Amino acid sequence: MDEALLRRLVPEVLTVLVRRGAGFAEAEDAAQEALLDAVRSWPRDPPRDPKAWLVTVSWRRLVDATRAEDARRRREERLQAEPPAGPVTSDDDTLQLYFLCAHPALSPSSAVALTLRAVGGLTTRQIAQAHLVPEATVAQRISRAKRTVAQAGPGGGGDVATVLRVLYLVFNEGYSGDVDLAAEAIRLTRRLAGVVDHPEVAGLLALQLLHHARRAARTDAGGALVPLAQQDRGRWDTTLVAEGVAVLQAALTRDRLGPFQAQAAIAALHADARRAEETDWGQIVEWYDELLRLEDSPVVRLNRAVAVGEADGGPAGLAALAGLDPSLPRYAAVSAHLHEKCGDTATAAGLYAEAARRATNAPERDHLVRQSARLNRSPGPGR
Structure with missing residues (x-):
């Protein structure tokens, strides 16, 4: 079979x-x-x-x-x-199916489950295993989603932007069970690119390819998380990088910039650096400025603060961080990194420990615990 x-x-x-x-x-x-x-x-x-x-x-x-x-x-x-x-x-049929599965009345989890079932062809069991939730839970999500779509009637559904958000959510689920959701999201985005002519579809595909290219280097042999700056770039998939850059360049020439294209441009700059030290952080900050213009959000500002810290030093990064809600996910980890760049290792160690307590998955938590322990073992100027 x-x-x-x-x-x-x-x-x-x-x-x-x-x-x-x-x-x-x-x-x-x-x-x-x-x-x-x-x-x-x-x-x-x-x-x-x-x-x-x-x-x-x-x-x-x-x-x-x-x-x-x-x-x-x-x-x-x-x-x-x-x-x-x-x-x-026909192409219109396939596109309408994407739109139906991304109906704005659906919750993100229901839209993802319905997309994987109807567009991806996955079974309820496979979707449940991929999300590490009971099969009955996924079945309920799909059942409710189908009722919502049925009530919408002919012509109902989301738009291209909504479809892209759903596919981005699928991609970010990563890998679990016997289904690689990152690869599945790339496959579905490729199909979407074949039936709709929209530069943001290409932008999402480029972003997925560039991020997926780094997958093999994200963990070490023991499964521990490896930060981007410490990754073995020889393990990056150069074929995926080349494809992602080519897709992005073709989209950018159309002069219809969108958030996914801007994010892909940032990923491309990371991919272009042969060593972490060669990363063009100045350009990355400029792209984050473009992204803020297109889609101002706390998450974008948090990531921009990291880039500013790398481009202009820890104090500038902390200044860029000012005003953001400290309860924001990853805020403590970013603040720890920037305080460490400023030489304040005592504050950084405490913030890494705080970030570890807030971590939502074991690899991230373990990495942050190690960062805190490293600083506690190495007294510096800030201790």
């Missing part, structure tokens, strides 16, 4: 069913039932045309379900009005 083929075909089948007039929730159920039939029957009797087989079986499931409920008689007539032969899909 070719699992990759099934994952690619299921969302294509779903777009056919929706285009022919089926409700999104009913079409998704029918496609999943056809998928189960395929798992059972294909190993002993593989079809000549897998996509046509899935469309035909899904369509029969829809018609059977419609006939079983008198309340859905009108939908049955609409479904039977079009012949169920020959799967035909």
Whole structure:
């Protein structure tokens, strides 16, 4: 059984069913039932045309379900009005599927789960394993999401910006279980880039590629987190870096700058430095200034403070940090780094310890504990 083929075909089948007039929730159920039939029957009797087989079986499931409920008689007539032969899909169908899964009424977690199920073709079990949550929880999220989408009716859904935010959330989930969500997000963003001409889609794809290129160097042999400045850049994937830079350059030439393009430009500057010491922090600060103009947020200002500290020294970085809420995630860690650059190791050690207590995952917590311990073992001018 070719699992990759099934994952690619299921969302294509779903777009056919929706285009022919089926409700999104009913079409998704029918496609999943056809998928189960395929798992059972294909190993002993593989079809000549897998996509046509899935469309035909899904369509029969829809018609059977419609006939079983008198309340859905009108939908049955609409479904039977079009012949169920020959799967035909279009770019508009695929794009609408992305939009439906990114409906603004959905919570981020529900939009991510529905996107992975409907567009990514993942099973509920795979999504649950990837997010380290019970399968029942994911099933409830998907069920609620489908009801919301169904209530939206034809033409409902988010816009390109909403779709990109959902795909960015998928990418940031990283890797867990038997599904690599970062790679899955890249695959879905590539598909989106193939059906919509928008420079921010290219910007997100470039950002994903450039970040993913550093993945192998982010942890050491024991699984400990390795900060960007200390990473072995020889382990970065130069093929992904080259592709990311090329995608970004093509997007920037269109002169329609957006937040994802600006973030990708920052990632590209990091990738361009052969050693951490060669990083052009001045340009990175300029790109953060552009990003603030496009999307002013505390997170952007926090990251900009780090860049200012690297470009102009610790005191300048702390000045850039002033005014931000100390309860902001990563604030304590950034403040610790900048105080260390100023030579105030006592304050930095305490802030690293505070950041460790606030960390949301074990690798980050362990890294911050080590940073605090390192400074406590090495008395400096600030102690």
